Amino acid sequence: MLTVGTEWLVEASGCDAEALGDVERLREVFARAVAELGLQVVGRPVWHKFPGPGGVTGLAMLTESHLACHTYPEFGVAAFNLYCCRERPAWAWDERLRELLGARDVRVRSLTRAFAPAGGAATRAAAAEGAPLHAARGGEA
Amino acid sequence: MLTVGTEWLVEASGCDAEALGDVERLREVFARAVAELGLQVVGRPVWHKFPGPGGVTGLAMLTESHLACHTYPEFGVAAFNLYCCRERPAWAWDERLRELLGARDVRVRSLTRAFAPAGGAATRAAAAEGAPLHAARGGEA
Numbered sequence: 001m002l003t004v005g006t007e008w009l010v011e012a013s014g015c016d017a018e019a020l021g022d023v024e025r026l027r028e029v030f031a032r033a034v035a036e037l038g039l040q041v042v043g044r045p046v047w048h049k050f051p052g053p054g055g056v057t058g059l060a061m062l063t064e065s066h067l068a069c070h071t072y073p074e075f076g077v078a079a080f081n082l083y084c085c086r087e088r089p090a091w092a093w094d095e096r097l098r099e100l101l102g103a104r105d106v107r108v109r110s111l112t113r114a115f116a117p118a119g120g121a122a123t124r125a126a127a128a129e130g131a132p133l134h135a136a137r138g139g140e141a
Numbered sequence: 142m143l144t145v146g147t148e149w150l151v152e153a154s155g156c157d158a159e160a161l162g163d164v165e166r167l168r169e170v171f172a173r174a175v176a177e178l179g180l181q182v183v184g185r186p187v188w189h190k191f192p193g194p195g196g197v198t199g200l201a202m203l204t205e206s207h208l209a210c211h212t213y214p215e216f217g218v219a220a221f222n223l224y225c226c227r228e229r230p231a232w233a234w235d236e237r238l239r240e241l242l243g244a245r246d247v248r249v250r251s252l253t254r255a256f257a258p259a260g261g262a263a264t265r266a267a268a269a270e271g272a273p274l275h276a277a278r279g280g281e282a
Contacts, residue, residue: 004213004220009148013256048183048202057207059200061189065211066200070226072145079145079254081222085211105257113220115154116246 001114005085012078012097014104020071023047026056029100037088039064142255146226153219153238155245161212164188170241178229180205
């Protein structure tokens, strides 16, 4: 299998409900992740506050792939995705979400995004070298 | 554990390189998924074509969470995410990506987004009933 990066799936529970309905607080989470992992945002992140007691959705396009959040204030839960097609260290999700959202429990899973080489010359060569394709994303924004 | 939805992680390989660099072809994949799963897009999806031989990134915000794609034309690979916080049937990823992108191999993983109840009254009650929180997203766009 050849890799096209790592996906982090994060569910934080026991969060401060007010923070989960506040776009500015969630922007701060994105900003910290971007700064601390050295990510590059493409364009402007998009945010949506669902009406009434509803949650917030945020999506940021990155040259390294994307960062997303969805919050459920009524349950004190926030779900994050970070997909990085270039190698990055794990972020301190547990520590940061406790600090920024008052989370009591943070579940973090990391999964390798990978595929079976389809037999093309480029992928066969990379497979022979055991080379990850983390750096294979064509071009910068 | 209580659930806040399902995440589909999809890697398609052996795709037509030209399709993977063509925003319109990828818009069509999003449009088919949205139509066939009865999803609702919030605002406009954002698309970015990386320069030269680079790939395409697309992000669509949904009332049901989000849909994302990242393509790597030089390797014939496309990676998709679909996160649905409301229950939806599995999409025919394999069949559709063969048809729309010429994929030879499609790997699909589905993961439950879930968290341990933190002890709040609402989550304790839901846990006692064994109730999924799929329908718990507050409000519509």
